[in-house]
Amino acid sequence: MIIVLRAGAAPAEIEGVLAHVRALGFRPHLSQGEERTVIGVIGDERGVEPDELTWLPGVEKVVPILAPYKLASRDFQAAPTVITLDNGVQIGGPAVVLMAGPCSVESRTQTFEVAEALQGLGVRVLRGGAFKPRTSPYAFQGLGEPALQILAEVRATLGMAIVTEVMGPDEVELVGRYADVLQVGARNMQNYRLLEAVGRQARPVLLKRSPSATTEEWLLAAEYILAQGNPQVMLCERGIRSYDPQLRNTFDLNVVPLLKLLTHLPVIADPSHGTGRRDLVGPMSRAALAAGADGLIVEVHAHPEAALSDGAQSLRPSDLAALLPSLHHAAAAAGRQMAESPSPTTAAQSNAGQV
Ligand code: PEP
Numbered sequence: 001m002i003i004v005l006r007a008g009a010a011p012a013e014i015e016g017v018l019a020h021v022r023a024l025g026f027r028p029h030l031s032q033g034e035e036r037t038v039i040g041v042i043g044d045e046r047g048v049e050p051d052e053l054t055w056l057p058g059v060e061k062v063v064p065i066l067a068p069y070k071l072a073s074r075d076f077q078a079a080p081t082v083i084t085l086d087n088g089v090q091i092g093g094p095a096v097v098l099m100a101g102p103c104s105v106e107s108r109t110q111t112f113e114v115a116e117a118l119q120g121l122g123v124r125v126l127r128g129g130a131f132k133p134r135t136s137p138y139a140f141q142g143l144g145e146p147a148l149q150i151l152a153e154v155r156a157t158l159g160m161a162i163v164t165e166v167m168g169p170d171e172v173e174l175v176g177r178y179a180d181v182l183q184v185g186a187r188n189m190q191n192y193r194l195l196e197a198v199g200r201q202a203r204p205v206l207l208k209r210s211p212s213a214t215t216e217e218w219l220l221a222a223e224y225i226l227a228q229g230n231p232q233v234m235l236c237e238r239g240i241r242s243y244d245p246q247l248r249n250t251f252d253l254n255v256v257p258l259l260k261l262l263t264h265l266p267v268i269a270d271p272s273h274g275t276g277r278r279d280l281v282g283p284m285s286r287a288a289l290a291a292g293a294d295g296l297i298v299e300v301h302a303h304p305e306a307a308l309s310d311g312a313q314s315l316r317p318s319d320l321a322a323l324l325p326s327l328h329h330a331a332a333a334a335g336r337q338m339a340e341s342p343s344p345t346t347a348a349q350s351n352a353g354q355v
């Protein structure tokens with residue numbers, strides 16, 4: 001259930017409610033929005049009388065949250081969650097954000113080549129894998145910590161925020177030392193120990209959807225992170241498994257506007273894994289933005305034909321440059337702007353010949 005505080009409730013009243021909730025054996029979750037302050041009483045609510053809470057000083061009402069996910073729901077928090085990265089990029093705010101980079105960090109040269117090209121296009125969030133969850137144990141598994149060091153160097157020299165995957169609870173501390181955003185990959189969406197571990201640290205988390213997860217299972221996975229006290233979670237649709245072998249995945253764009261109704265968490269779309277094909281990434285990027293996504297993750301590699309993973313779905317920087325103007329239009333179709341500057345036309349013109 002949630003306890004809605006009266007507008008203008010005094011700090012001492014809020015503290016009093018928090019203390020009461022703790023005394024009942026719950027860990028209260030405080031959400032202080034501009035319009036209202038809400039305290040989530042989450043857990044096994046049997047034995048708790050909502051009436052008893054209604055009479056506490058400062059309380060306006062007590063409302064049940066009917067959805068099985070609580071902290072992730074719009075009932076708990078009506079206003080969108082906005083995540084601000086250290087370099088100032090905001091995810092979930094008025095502007096949509098483009099995150100791009102190679103599937104895997106393969107070398108310092110490869111990473112800087114693509115990062116510099118992306119920076120020239122105005123991209124301020126670099127996504128690259130150091131630990132790779134590969135279907136085959138014989139496939140390239142990522143460079144591990146040396147890749148994190150390369151990403152940290154990109155961060156320091158180019159001012160880009162870094163998104164990178166963490167595969168296990170024991171690696172959270174290590175990856176958290178280098179990354180701005182910890183990615184939990186599709187295969188790990190229901191690794192509850194990992195979800196709890198990223199919930200206990202302070203970095204934002206990008207939670208990819210499992211290829212077989214329902215929307216509810218996905219939101220409950222997000223709930224594991226939120227319940228540990230980390231409110232900075234974004235959801236990433238990356239395609240689900242269907243009966244159609246034609247494409248790598250079925251990119252579920254229904255879920256984008258659906259999630260915007262169900263949750264306040266930012267919704268990101270990954271058309272690279274969603275389709276598995278470079279020539280479909282452009283149209284589906286536009287579609288995702290038009291559907292209301294708060295951002296995109298697009299795989300980009302300066303030499304996709306030589307990529308150690310996911311080359312077939314990776315754009316070249318020049319492909320992205322050519323795509324950018326239409327992404328601005330797609331964002332505008334959803335009433336949004338893109339965070340990336342300079343203007344795409346200028347960036348496309350100045351970079352098209354260089355990459
Ligand atoms: C990736 O982002 O490179 C990746 C492995 O994605 P997913 O977990 O969605 O398969």
Ligand code: MN
Nearest residue numbers: 103299309310
């Ligand atoms: Mn990939």
